[in-house]
Amino acid sequence: MAISERRPLVAGNWKMNGLRPSAVEFSRIMAGSAGLAGKVDLMICPPATLIRAFAEQAGTSGIAIGGQNCHAEPAGAFTGDISAEMLKDAGANAVIVGHSERRTLHKETDAEVCAKARAAWRGGLIAIVCIGETQAEREAGQTLDVLGRQIDGSLPDGVTAANLVVAYEPVWAIGTGLTPTSADVAQAHEFIRQRIVEHHGVAGNSVRILYGGSVKLSNAKELMAVPHVDGALVGGASLKAEDFLGIAAVYR
Numbered sequence: 001m002a003i004s005e006r007r008p009l010v011a012g013n014w015k016m017n018g019l020r021p022s023a024v025e026f027s028r029i030m031a032g033s034a035g036l037a038g039k040v041d042l043m044i045c046p047p048a049t050l051i052r053a054f055a056e057q058a059g060t061s062g063i064a065i066g067g068q069n070c071h072a073e074p075a076g077a078f079t080g081d082i083s084a085e086m087l088k089d090a091g092a093n094a095v096i097v098g099h100s101e102r103r104t105l106h107k108e109t110d111a112e113v114c115a116k117a118r119a120a121w122r123g124g125l126i127a128i129v130c131i132g133e134t135q136a137e138r139e140a141g142q143t144l145d146v147l148g149r150q151i152d153g154s155l156p157d158g159v160t161a162a163n164l165v166v167a168y169e170p171v172w173a174i175g176t177g178l179t180p181t182s183a184d185v186a187q188a189h190e191f192i193r194q195r196i197v198e199h200h201g202v203a204g205n206s207v208r209i210l211y212g213g214s215v216k217l218s219n220a221k222e223l224m225a226v227p228h229v230d231g232a233l234v235g236g237a238s239l240k241a242e243d244f245l246g247i248a249a250v251y252r
């Protein structure tokens with residue numbers, strides 16, 4: 001499949017940021033998104049407390065809403081957790097699973113991430129599965145080994161272009177202002193593409209692979225031009241409508 005056949009996706013990961021007044025910033029994103037419709041898919045993943053309000057606000061604007069994590073089970077005695085079904089019920093279309101902050105701070109394993117991706121599908125959500133190497137792993141020349149292991153362990157059987165997005169996020173690039181070179185991103189994304197196709201067949205050619213980690217206005221154009229980069233997962237810069245829209249406007 002030619003790159004142009006994969007509609008780019010720019011998703012904002014708000015992490016643990018945002019209170020009800022953030023609806024104003026979300027309105028700004030909605031207002032500025034009109035000119036981008038049809039060229040790039042937009043998604044905001046706010047904290048769970050804002051999903052319902054943002055989903056209602058988004059209406060028919062075409063901006064998708066995603067969660068940032070889910071439990072593998074649909075319901076039960078799991079105090080403080082949230083299921084894919086609950087996210088869907090609140091108005092989400094997708095959920096990020098296996099973000100490095102969850103893998104590191106909550107010790108999530110590939111097997112757990114895989115179970116969460118399966119849960120996302122069960123709940124009717126797109127799974128945005130994050131993978132990426134640490135600085136130590138990169139320095140040890142293990143980047144592709146780590147990515148291969150994470151892909152093999154974190155993606156359930158049954159991958160389609162409609163149910164999966166993969167986000168390559170080098171851990172050392174998240175929130176640091178550092179980014180890999182275009183050549184490094186190209187190598188990683190091509191490897192990820194091949195590995196998905198190898199294990200999941202031709203559907204892997206249509207799965208979108210996002211780059212994430214310090215994406216900002218000044219580097220978005222260069223990063224998004226790399227082959228097999230089908231969009232971005234944006235953290236810090238997605239909190240400001242102007243920056244988020246500016247990044248998405250790379251695809252205008």
Ligand code: PGA
Pocket residue numbers: 013169173174175176177212213214215233234235236237
């Ligand atoms: P960042 O975060 O853009 O702030 O580096 C990206 C992410 O963690 O998804």
